[in-house]
Amino acid sequence: MKDITSKLSLVGKNLQGSEIRRLFEVSMQPNVISFAGGMPDPDSFPAQQVAEAYFELLSERGELLLQYGPSRGTAEGVQAAGYLMSRHGIRVSGEEILITNGGQQGINIVTQVLIDPGDVILMENPTFVGALGVFRNARAKLVGIPMDSEGLMPAKLEKAAQDCMNRGEKIKFLYIITNFQNPTGLSLAPERRPEILQIARKYDFLVLEDDPYGELFFKGPRDRVRPLKALDTDSRVIYAGSFSKIISPGIRLGWLASTPQLIERFDMARQMMDVCTNPLIQAMADRLCSSGFLDRHIGNLRGIYAGRCEAMLAALKESMPGGVTWTKPEGGFYIWLTLPGPLSALKMLPKAIEQKVVYVIGNASSPDQSADASMRISFCHEDEKTIEEGITRLARTIHSMMGKSK
Numbered sequence: 001m002k003d004i005t006s007k008l009s010l011v012g013k014n015l016q017g018s019e020i021r022r023l024f025e026v027s028m029q030p031n032v033i034s035f036a037g038g039m040p041d042p043d044s045f046p047a048q049q050v051a052e053a054y055f056e057l058l059s060e061r062g063e064l065l066l067q068y069g070p071s072r073g074t075a076e077g078v079q080a081a082g083y084l085m086s087r088h089g090i091r092v093s094g095e096e097i098l099i100t101n102g103g104q105q106g107i108n109i110v111t112q113v114l115i116d117p118g119d120v121i122l123m124e125n126p127t128f129v130g131a132l133g134v135f136r137n138a139r140a141k142l143v144g145i146p147m148d149s150e151g152l153m154p155a156k157l158e159k160a161a162q163d164c165m166n167r168g169e170k171i172k173f174l175y176i177i178t179n180f181q182n183p184t185g186l187s188l189a190p191e192r193r194p195e196i197l198q199i200a201r202k203y204d205f206l207v208l209e210d211d212p213y214g215e216l217f218f219k220g221p222r223d224r225v226r227p228l229k230a231l232d233t234d235s236r237v238i239y240a241g242s243f244s245k246i247i248s249p250g251i252r253l254g255w256l257a258s259t260p261q262l263i264e265r266f267d268m269a270r271q272m273m274d275v276c277t278n279p280l281i282q283a284m285a286d287r288l289c290s291s292g293f294l295d296r297h298i299g300n301l302r303g304i305y306a307g308r309c310e311a312m313l314a315a316l317k318e319s320m321p322g323g324v325t326w327t328k329p330e331g332g333f334y335i336w337l338t339l340p341g342p343l344s345a346l347k348m349l350p351k352a353i354e355q356k357v358v359y360v361i362g363n364a365s366s367p368d369q370s371a372d373a374s375m376r377i378s379f380c381h382e383d384e385k386t387i388e389e390g391i392t393r394l395a396r397t398i399h400s401m402m403g404k405s406k
């Protein structure tokens with residue numbers, strides 16, 4: 001066929017590969033240190049426990065677990081999701097949960113069911129690149145709200161909501177990653193949480209709360225990561241959860257929690273996408289939760305990521321030139337680093353690749369391309385020694401861009 005691309009739909013034509021995926025190839029080259037991916041530490045995957053659970057479950061009832069399952073999720077999947085939410089003080093019934101193939105599918109389903117072209121989605125600026133892609137495909141109007149060290153700024157949110165109202169635009173929801181945000185590592189301060197809900201009520205929009213990192217706090221108290229969903233008194237918050245960062249991303253297991261009316265719609269959309277989530281994986285996750293293993297495992301993960309974050313922060317302090325700033329996360333996977341003006345993280349990337357270190361450029365995560373001076377550097381995947389070496393290489397690159405070789 002001559003020009004097969006003439007057959008593409010509007011969405012098909014506008015599809016763009018993720019910046020992060022593109023960097024994967026570079027990261028695979030020998031001796032490259034990658035701070036680009038958001039991949040969990042592979043040595044911490046509980047392969048042994050997963051294998052044992054699969055073996056036992058398939059021996060007990062393979063005929064059921066290898067069959068199609070309910071599109072909403074199996075009773076065990078719903079129980080596992082309920083267990084993780086109850087740790088955060090979220091109490092919902094089974095009919096308020098839809099099991100998904102990862103958190104990303106949850107974002108897709110919500111967008112498909114709620115968004116018409118031109119609808120406004122409010123979001124942190126910067127935000128998760130995977131969500132940005134989904135929202136752009138749906139041709140939503142993206143409105144980024146600035147953050148400070150305490151997370152999304154309520155006064156700026158209110159101003160943006162008011163401006164949209166004045167222009168007669170329809171705000172469908174605020175997309176927010178409340179805990180250890182991707183890409184900044186920042187969390188919404190506890191005092192701001194009721195305030196955000198109050199603004200959502202005042203301007204009558206929904207909140208899509210994406211919380212894959214909430215369990216990965218380095219220190220207590222747990223109260224600091226209490227999700228908006230736990231404070232939601234008028235069913236305004238749709239909660240998206242995931243097992244990717246606490247069991248493994250390869251199992252593709254997540255969920256949505258919302259009112260039964262919306263869950264019913266989400267379920268209908270999901271039936272047409274991919275029928276159901278693998279019942280065996282849901283049973284395995286439930287077994288890891290109910291045996292008490294997952295609780296201990298999460299404790300170990302917190303220690304691993306806290307150590308790596310500390311190593312990265314110490315290396316940054318040691319080697320970065322004056323004028324470079326960075327966030328100081330208390331959990332999760334990411335640090336957000338900002339170069340002094342007029343340096344551009346995009347223009348610097350080829351130089352960093354020469355030094356064999358890679359990161360994600362800030363603008364990949366920005367709805368309005370206002371983050372050219374920033375980058376996301378992940379501490380989740382590399383060990384402490386490699387992190388130190390990678391930050392030394394990054395500092396060398398920045399020094400040379402600033403005209404001061406070190």
Ligand SMILES: Cc1ncc(COP(=O)(O)O)c(C=O)c1O
Pocket residue numbers: 038101102103104105128130177182210212241242243244249253254
């Ligand atoms: C904020 C955020 N939401 C959702 C996801 C998607 O996770 P999942 O593997 O559950 O689809 C990620 C993955 O990195 C993420 O960082």
